[in-house]
Amino acid sequence: MRNRIDAKFEELKNAGKKALITYIVAGDGGMELTEQAVLGMLENGADIVEIGVPFSDPIAEGEVIQEASLRALRDHHTTLQGVFGLVERLRQKTDSPLLLMLYANTIFRSGTDAFFAKCRTLGIDGVIVPDLPFEEHDEFRAAAEANGIYNISLVTPASHGRIAKIAAAAEGFLYCVSSVGVTGMRDKFTTDLDSFFHDVSAAAKVPYCVGFGIRDGEAAGKMAAYCDGVIVGSAVVNQVAVHGQDAVPHIEALCRDLRAGIDG
Amino acid sequence: MDKIGRFGDLGGQYVPETVMNAVTELQEAYDRYKNDPQFLAELHELYRNYAFRPSLLYYAEKMTRDLGGPKIYIKREDLNHTGSHKINNALGQVLLAKHMGKKRIIAETGAGQHGVATATICAYFDMECEVYMGREDMERQALNVYRMELLGAKVTGVDSGTATLKDAINEAMRDWATNIETTFYCIGSVMGPHPYPTMVRDFQKIIGEEAKAQILEAEGRLPDCVVACVGGGSNAMGIFYDFIGDKSVRLVGAEAAGRGIETGEHAATVSKGSLGIFHGMKSLFLQNDEGQIAPVFSISAGLDYPGIGPEHAHLHETGRADYVAVTDEEAVQAFEYLSKTEGIIPAIESAHAVAAARRIAPTMGKDQIMIINLSGRGDKDVQQIARYRGVDINA
Numbered sequence: 001m002r003n004r005i006d007a008k009f010e011e012l013k014n015a016g017k018k019a020l021i022t023y024i025v026a027g028d029g030g031m032e033l034t035e036q037a038v039l040g041m042l043e044n045g046a047d048i049v050e051i052g053v054p055f056s057d058p059i060a061e062g063e064v065i066q067e068a069s070l071r072a073l074r075d076h077h078t079t080l081q082g083v084f085g086l087v088e089r090l091r092q093k094t095d096s097p098l099l100l101m102l103y104a105n106t107i108f109r110s111g112t113d114a115f116f117a118k119c120r121t122l123g124i125d126g127v128i129v130p131d132l133p134f135e136e137h138d139e140f141r142a143a144a145e146a147n148g149i150y151n152i153s154l155v156t157p158a159s160h161g162r163i164a165k166i167a168a169a170a171e172g173f174l175y176c177v178s179s180v181g182v183t184g185m186r187d188k189f190t191t192d193l194d195s196f197f198h199d200v201s202a203a204a205k206v207p208y209c210v211g212f213g214i215r216d217g218e219a220a221g222k223m224a225a226y227c228d229g230v231i232v233g234s235a236v237v238n239q240v241a242v243h244g245q246d247a248v249p250h251i252e253a254l255c256r257d258l259r260a261g262i263d264g
Numbered sequence: 265m266d267k268i269g270r271f272g273d274l275g276g277q278y279v280p281e282t283v284m285n286a287v288t289e290l291q292e293a294y295d296r297y298k299n300d301p302q303f304l305a306e307l308h309e310l311y312r313n314y315a316f317r318p319s320l321l322y323y324a325e326k327m328t329r330d331l332g333g334p335k336i337y338i339k340r341e342d343l344n345h346t347g348s349h350k351i352n353n354a355l356g357q358v359l360l361a362k363h364m365g366k367k368r369i370i371a372e373t374g375a376g377q378h379g380v381a382t383a384t385i386c387a388y389f390d391m392e393c394e395v396y397m398g399r400e401d402m403e404r405q406a407l408n409v410y411r412m413e414l415l416g417a418k419v420t421g422v423d424s425g426t427a428t429l430k431d432a433i434n435e436a437m438r439d440w441a442t443n444i445e446t447t448f449y450c451i452g453s454v455m456g457p458h459p460y461p462t463m464v465r466d467f468q469k470i471i472g473e474e475a476k477a478q479i480l481e482a483e484g485r486l487p488d489c490v491v492a493c494v495g496g497g498s499n500a501m502g503i504f505y506d507f508i509g510d511k512s513v514r515l516v517g518a519e520a521a522g523r524g525i526e527t528g529e530h531a532a533t534v535s536k537g538s539l540g541i542f543h544g545m546k547s548l549f550l551q552n553d554e555g556q557i558a559p560v561f562s563i564s565a566g567l568d569y570p571g572i573g574p575e576h577a578h579l580h581e582t583g584r585a586d587y588v589a590v591t592d593e594e595a596v597q598a599f600e601y602l603s604k605t606e607g608i609i610p611a612i613e614s615a616h617a618v619a620a621a622r623r624i625a626p627t628m629g630k631d632q633i634m635i636i637n638l639s640g641r642g643d644k645d646v647q648q649i650a651r652y653r654g655v656d657i658n659a
Binding site: 055056057059060062066070073079080103104105106108109110130131132133134135136139153154155156158159160161162166177180181182 | 276277278279280281282283284285286288424425430431434437438441442443444445538539540541542543544546549551553554555556557
């Protein structure tokens with residue numbers, strides 16, 4: 001079967017649109033809330049959703065996602081099995097691309113082959129592993145490929161000369177990190193985006209999308225000009241931190257704002 | 265090592281893309297300088313005239329007699345400047361950072377010994393230094409916090425997670441990712457992404473090289489057993505490394521059993537851990553079935569870490585080194601024992617090695633030789649040991 005990520009980007013391209021990819025931490029506020037939030041995001045402008053599997057030590061995350069991960073683990077006892085259950089329920093209601101964003105140890109510890117076989121069964125389309133750089137992609141490559149699951153590559157403004165080789169080998173889409181540092185909403189961006197995306201566009205063979213620090217539709221609109229899509233995580237997760245069980249309508253409103261910003 | 269940065273299948277470079285360029289840059293710089301005669305001359309000059317190497321290999325006659333087994337020698341890393349073996353690695357890395365043109369050094373610290381060593385050498389070289397330390401460790405090692413501040417370092421408390429060493433490493437890695445173009449991360453142990461486990465071991469291997477020459481000088485032969493404590497494992501790798509090829513030498517690492525490995529409140533990674541990927545490396549970790557890193561417990565802030573360096577995990581896998589677990593109570597008893605028997609107050613970390621030695625020595629013959637690596641001095645721990653014994657020394 002063709003990967004849903006490829007199909008989605010083709011559909012967007014034909015429609016002359018750019019992608020909105022959103023992220024949420026599974027189990028933050030409880031799995032029922034996550035399920036409603038994912039469906040709500042997809043109904044309000046998101047094209048692809050990344051489901052974060054909470055990890056005890058999320059070294060690539062800023063405070064917003066760190067705290068959400070802690071809430072999911074401590075308050076809601078979230079497990080990988082629970083996340084698989086969530087995906088199973090979601091797949092009965094949506095055919096949009098779904099990705100898992102998780103740390104290498106979660107995959108490794110659950111048995112790499114078994115993990116990717118499960119992803120295939122459930123209809124997960126890709127994984128994003130923030131602590132698995134290009135040089136270590138072999139760790140999961142065979143199992144991911146055997147099951148048709150994309151391992152999404154990241155490039156950052158600190159990648160410099162590495163951009164070309166990473167972009168050339170990327171599958172699904174290339175995740176372009178807007179600024180150095182950890183995840184989190186930013187008021188301004190200091191990266192020279194023209195130069196960064198010049199390097200990316202020269203090498204990328206798949207769509208490339210930008211994430212890290214995008215807080216609203218206005219910022220999303222500016223960023224969308226550089227690439228094929230915008231990724232928003234902490235701003236979504238922050239709605240759960242602020243509104244708790246009432247977060248879903250706020251997340252939906254955020255997605256509409258982001259969509260409008262991107263569509264301009 | 266089978267391929268670059270691997271010990272068997274262990275090690276590797278499991279870090280976010282943002283820091284990969286810096287890791288590669290470090291790897292290239294280290295490969296260039298590690299055989300550079302001028303760099304090595306500078307480093308060894310600092311070892312001699314700043315850290316006061318070589319450290320003594322001291323014959324512990326009373327302990328030998330008391331335990332009734334092998335001749336016991338103690339490698340006195342506690343006599344180094346700043347009071348532990350940590351200075352060896354800090355000198356190497358900060359000197360390398362200086363050659364690389366980096367201006368800002370960050371470090372994590374558990375007991376504070378690596379933080380103090382790094383702050384010290386940054387003061388010497390006029391470099392900016394920020395040390396991340398778990399809030400809980402700042403409380404139990406308040407003296408070292410103040411010491412780092414005296415040396416001009418900024419100490420940043422870490423409240424996330426368990427507020428101990430692993431969380432300090434998480435926060436240091438986040439800082440590194442944020443300030444990647446200017447900052448050098450001086451990791452304190454034989455852990456993290458390649459080249460750190462190899463590089464830190466190389467900066468520490470002088471311990472074993474000296475010990476071998478010293479024991480050959482004193483006894484005319486190799487020791488039968490070498491004992492060292494293991495958290496991440498830098499002092500143990502330092503003293504083990506030069507003996508790995510000498511198959512007759514038994515290598516023993518003493519890890520922290522906290523309240524007992526059966527209680528779940530321990531940091532005994534080899535005894536109770538499993539393979540995982542964390543903090544840049546594939547190695548052994550204490551974790552649950554889902555790969556969540558476990559909270560750990562030890563009286564020793566320096567051993568209170570849920571992982572172990574990949575080269576140790578490999579030495580364990582291949583059976584070249586043995587790892588034993590030592591409880592808080594045994595370590596405190598060894599702390600008191602060495603103080604009273606030899607007049608040497610060991611760091612509570614090093615007391616774990618002394619405790620393991622006390623257990624092993626009676627099983628060995630009088631004609632045999634044991635070396636204990638005394639990785640640090642215990643001044644920093646006196647207050648905490650008093651508290652453990654229910655003595656209020658502030659009254």
